[in-house]
Amino acid sequence: MAHTQPSSTVKSPTLDRLQSLVRKDLASVDQVILSHIDSGVPLIPKLARHIIAAGGKRLRPALTLLSAKLCGYSGERHVHLAACVEFIHTATLLHDDVVDESALRRGSATANEVWGNKASVLVGDFLLSRAFQLMVSDGSLKVLRILSNASAVIAQGEVMQLTTANNPQTTEQEYLEVITAKTATLFAAACELGAVVSAQEDKEDVLRAIGLALGIAFQIMDDTLDYVAEQATLGKSIGDDFRDGKVTLPVILAYARGTTEEQQFWTRTLEDQAIEEGDLEKAMKIINKYRAITDSITLAESYCESARKLLAPFPQSPEKDALLETIDFCTQRAY
């Protein structure tokens, strides 16, 4: 699964640089989050803590914090806006768990498995409302516009994903529309907010575009790694999308390039959901036969390259280096 690509570092890129730059602010974001999920209804903080604790890399709020620093910001508003971004992301995860009937997220039981679909939907609604309350406290209509637009586009992307689910004839174009809406839009908003909070209006568009490209690359890689066997040896689950009937880029490329018999395989497994023993291995074999992993990574890399070019004009700084390494990390995660 070797692939070569331009890289600004020799050793594998990590998120260490990003995380050390925003560590203190990210701890403040966690404080803001914890203080705002408190409620007279005990199930709310209980369930919200569960999903937020499982919350992985905090990549989206970190991007808001880093973008603000990149623009020279030194106040405290970015912490609150990063919390808004994480609330919106968490609400989406909660509703996504419900709608996907996924039993596991990052290896631990999903909130809806533990407390039921009902609670996941309603606590998601609560977190989304909390995000808007926090924005209102911040007091910027521009921030409210950016995040209410993002929220509407994310919902549209999720609905569009529903209508493409189980359809192996989904086009690459449709796939890109879905992931742009459901994933990249929040990355874009997260980065744009860094410019907004710093009152650097001339940097809003470019940071938004960097976030958008990064988000598209991130989602392509996420979808691609689900079919990479080496992931399993690293303790990550693979084949989740296959079992859910999600039609992602590796499948789209393999379907388009496949024989009639292979296309029938995709129809049986993804559309009819009639998955048999050994089908995941067969899927991965067909995907590799048509170089669909390599080509998916190449496409992700092209979005990373756009992001790098957009970032080039920024003056040298630790924040710029960290963002560049975050971009590299996206397509060169360990596997």
Add this chain to the structure above:
Amino acid sequence: MAHTQPSSTVKSPTLDRLQSLVRKDLASVDQVILSHIDSGVPLIPKLARHIIAAGGKRLRPALTLLSAKLCGYSGERHVHLAACVEFIHTATLLHDDVVDESALRRGSATANEVWGNKASVLVGDFLLSRAFQLMVSDGSLKVLRILSNASAVIAQGEVMQLTTANNPQTTEQEYLEVITAKTATLFAAACELGAVVSAQEDKEDVLRAIGLALGIAFQIMDDTLDYVAEQATLGKSIGDDFRDGKVTLPVILAYARGTTEEQQFWTRTLEDQAIEEGDLEKAMKIINKYRAITDSITLAESYCESARKLLAPFPQSPEKDALLETIDFCTQRAY
């Protein structure tokens, strides 16, 4: 099921006065709603139209329109804010259908029966986001604060309702907390917005309080009518809450006043959900034995009376008459 109560009219109150006063504006609200549910993803307007078309009396947006007129408002902002209120209400209905697994709402199939839980959750998210986009276009942080607060409180009320569901030992106090949060809060916000849009700051609190009292009375009556046999002869379904294991005021009163044997009946039917043939009839018999319908209506009427008193200082106007009749209608709906 006769009950006597103070009333400002001799014949049965209706919503006719309210509806004729706001008919034109309500048609504009429908236009705003229809133009804002359009989306590149066809499933969204399809599903949203289904739930909005089934949307009943449009009581909440009508209250915003009427309150604005009551405060002498003559612009167009109230139409957009009424649409926001209806969007929030519709999103709640969509998520409520999912979480209640209710197959029918107002006699037609619920959206989640037709398109699945997934779509209902996501289209609900879309409508809520649209509401916030509309508020941002309106440009008032005060409006955004009122409706983001309402949205958070509604979600908390819905989660609290989950934790009281199936528990016949729920107290009257807990019940009132739930319905205040999940229902009355949006009525309160709907009325308050009428004062906000008219820049009548001194009327914000009183209109909010009127909406709150009206909303509590409305929900108590809604819950009570679910156990009133005459409703069935009017073509309305009864016993829905009983079958869902919802613990509402008539049950709370009957449980508290019942014998050990009767309490065991409520535990079996509502907590254990082991409902047998004839149990609804038995439930209604116990409820009537303890005058729980009459006492529920009396409590609703006491909230209506508070609303009337709060409205009393307003000068005589067609809008005041319409609001008074709406308050009367609440506890004197036909049965």
